[in-house]
Amino acid sequence: MAFKTDIQIAREAKKKPIQEIGAKLGISSDDLLPYGHDKAKVSQSFINSVQDREDGKLILVTAINPTPAGEGKTTTTVGLGDGLNRIGKNAVVCIREASLGPNFGMKGGAAGGGYSQIVPMEEMNLHFTGDFHAITSAHNLLSAMIDNHIYWGNELDIDTRRVVWRRALDMNDRALRQITASLGGVSNGFPREAGFDITVASEVMAILCLAKDLDDLQERLGQMIVAYRRDRTPVFCRDIKADGAMTVLLKDAMQPNIVQTLENNPAFVHGGPFANIAHGCNSVIATTTALKLADYVVTEAGFGADLGAEKFLNIKCRKAGIAPSAVVLVATVRAMKMNGGVAKADLGREDVAAVNSGCANLGRHIENLKSFGVPVVVAINHFVTDTDAEVQAVKDYVATQGSEAVLSRHWELGSEGSADLATKVVDIIEKGEANFAPIYPDEMSLSDKINTIATKIYRADAAVMDNKILKQLADWEEQGYGNLPVCMAKTQYSFTTDPEMRGAPTGFTIPVREVRLSAGAGFVVAICGEIMTMPGLPRVPSAENIRLNADGDVEGLF
């Protein structure tokens, strides 16, 4: 049996005008700001007008630790959204936007896969509605204003060695990671070391995704620390007076984007912060708006549940005052086998024993998620080579963990394949068992918060922080940042800091190499491994093969 590729399926999509999609959510044409015929932003005035409505139910889709076998978290998110609509529920999907730069290195990707996708695919991999460009502009305006301030006399007394605000581009460009700027003489300023991050790593991105509204956005932008003086006191964005103009640049970007699934159901695609040095979720404003418009909102978080769901629950839900009614944990038979020690090349062979042994990873995630007080449904994202015995092995294992696993065939069949999953999720939500709470209180010390995540979620013996790091955390507590949540930056492939350690390891520690303060976004980042904030291009970048064909279609991007 030959399968169509994601792009083939996406191109065959019978898209409806975006006004029809908006109408499903009760958004009139006047309140939709169209970008072409298949994308739109929801107007701020409409968002304001629905604030008094009751919220729908929030469903988080997360996954086991990612493996090279692929889990299909976004595919399941989209499939579940379509499934809910199929069984007569009013549901909307909320996911992140894609970053432009990486598409020119490796191939760009679909939002979802198979018959569970969001379209238009090309646009979502290119400029989309310009949100990331707006973030890049706002970020670099601040950068330019900092150097301009220094150039004209440096009244704020910035230590030019301690400018922590870098520049940003949505491009994979390793040559810009570390530069010397302001060369060329007096009229170009004071030479200093500087560098660029990719736009998704910008604190502006994290803020856009956490801000409740434009006022909150400007407030948070103003709070960003951009540099330090010789006496180590911080210089803020508001001291540079850039927060107002940055907010103006971001006013359209703050409005959520609406597109559609292959089955013409509405989807919000908005924001895309890094899932390591930031929290890796779509925007708060998209999620909270969706909750006002639909009975069920299906969203996802970056990486596996140890990183993505933990940040979604401890950072996004805490800060936005939202709570999931259920969590769907995506697993695949293939990934279970890899967790059970099978090599990628051998995944096509039935191996129930390996499935059983790999399930330990799944089990730990179930336990972790339940510790937040939310019911968990496991979605087995079906792959054509899965055998019945393997699927049953996962189901049996999940039952021993006090949860239920549902086989879902949305990739192959769209909502027809995910209706069972949708039904199960609705059942669980209607039982009303959810009683969400973050796993640490605001008042806990920063180091204890880090330790709590390391021991309770990762199951490490401890987080290891040297005196310099502890001193830094204590300093921030003294400066009033002690109430912030922590944002862990760690490999997504393992509960440990070693990406090769699959399954459910024990007997390890989590060394914290560095801590950073994102004072505007509102979290302290604990870096536990190499974090690359500006990727490079591979030897043969995919850009070399990207072009328009004779029909005007984009080739080589997928």
Add this chain to the structure above:
Amino acid sequence: MAFKTDIQIAREAKKKPIQEIGAKLGISSDDLLPYGHDKAKVSQSFINSVQDREDGKLILVTAINPTPAGEGKTTTTVGLGDGLNRIGKNAVVCIREASLGPNFGMKGGAAGGGYSQIVPMEEMNLHFTGDFHAITSAHNLLSAMIDNHIYWGNELDIDTRRVVWRRALDMNDRALRQITASLGGVSNGFPREAGFDITVASEVMAILCLAKDLDDLQERLGQMIVAYRRDRTPVFCRDIKADGAMTVLLKDAMQPNIVQTLENNPAFVHGGPFANIAHGCNSVIATTTALKLADYVVTEAGFGADLGAEKFLNIKCRKAGIAPSAVVLVATVRAMKMNGGVAKADLGREDVAAVNSGCANLGRHIENLKSFGVPVVVAINHFVTDTDAEVQAVKDYVATQGSEAVLSRHWELGSEGSADLATKVVDIIEKGEANFAPIYPDEMSLSDKINTIATKIYRADAAVMDNKILKQLADWEEQGYGNLPVCMAKTQYSFTTDPEMRGAPTGFTIPVREVRLSAGAGFVVAICGEIMTMPGLPRVPSAENIRLNADGDVEGLF
């Protein structure tokens, strides 16, 4: 009498839905790609569908050398367009897009002024439809691919000291003018000198504005020279294999943007190349599309007629195969007085003698424009302090030059004030006197082309080029670039290279400091003075005062 500001007038505009504006030109909703409710792009398929139609008449609006008094070239362009519509003609205006970066230094500007403006003003000063962001992305993709090529082994044998392709940002950031990139060790590449230009200075911008269609765009992008080898042979963009992906990034940006005047007449606002190192006109595709849709197309070119009109006629018209039926030369009484030696502070006083003496500048421009075989109408853009005697002095002078001057009060009255001008322009066009030809043939040597412009347009004794420059020009001729037109980069304030020399000076030479080859755009740039391709911010950048007010309106941008 108190006048409203441009922004007050713009905010009171009764804008019509962009679909209604498109309908005036016969563009259906399906062929308009909306960006919000008041902006749209015209689809490529629609553009293709009208290629067999006859062209309307093209009118170029240009001006005397700019003075601090202001001439109102765009205001007159918009006013004339509205005036033509008022007298029953089907007319459309074509102007350039604004650059984002400079708005955060000095205040942003209206497109036009008073009651002759194009709206939406805020959007046009911010992200608009994202064209410039797309150009920035395409530009920087090529930059990243060049350094990536070097990083992975440099098969093309690029001399890293001779990479001529810089990076681009739409931001005034002097710190990026000259940098050392690829610092930080082996994984970041080979350190080398680099730098950023503002996006409007990118050759990609010039190409977008000269390309006939997407195929032509890709062809030209591929022809750009990005670096040289040790043996001085050029490395092209196509050698880096970036042209296809750049075209994909630019596919939407190539579609012209349609907005409206305050009087709800259609206006194309598309492209915005520098008027010094590039040709300074809106896009060819917007102009040629407009010519298929309207009986009269009113467009303008950057700076005064010596630079803007010369490039419009010798570069854009030549390359696009279009020809103006009439030229409107904008002058003001105040500017005549400044050319006649009056200081700015004294412009409010009647001074007919100064007007008379300043008219020499006007006269030379009339003569120059006629040398291209096009009839000239002088538009006196009325200012409230102008006296009847002063206006009459200009009219009398213009009559002695064999042309006619028409007083136009569009700034104050909109089309009611420009109907006379519109009527006069139509009269002249209907006489059919235009017989356009560029003032030098393709076959002329590059140095002779430079000399022709210097002597025939500027009235210099000669262009002065040293042996190094002459050798460079000869080399390019040998390489097959001899047929290209030249693009002069010179101060806009004078016929000479001295911005203080107003009026109609004689007895000077034009020293050419440097020549550059824009092989993709298709011209040789002759640089005759300081050219800044990355501006800086002033001591108190306007960004410090830009913010959203309580109504959500942008403050401080204007």
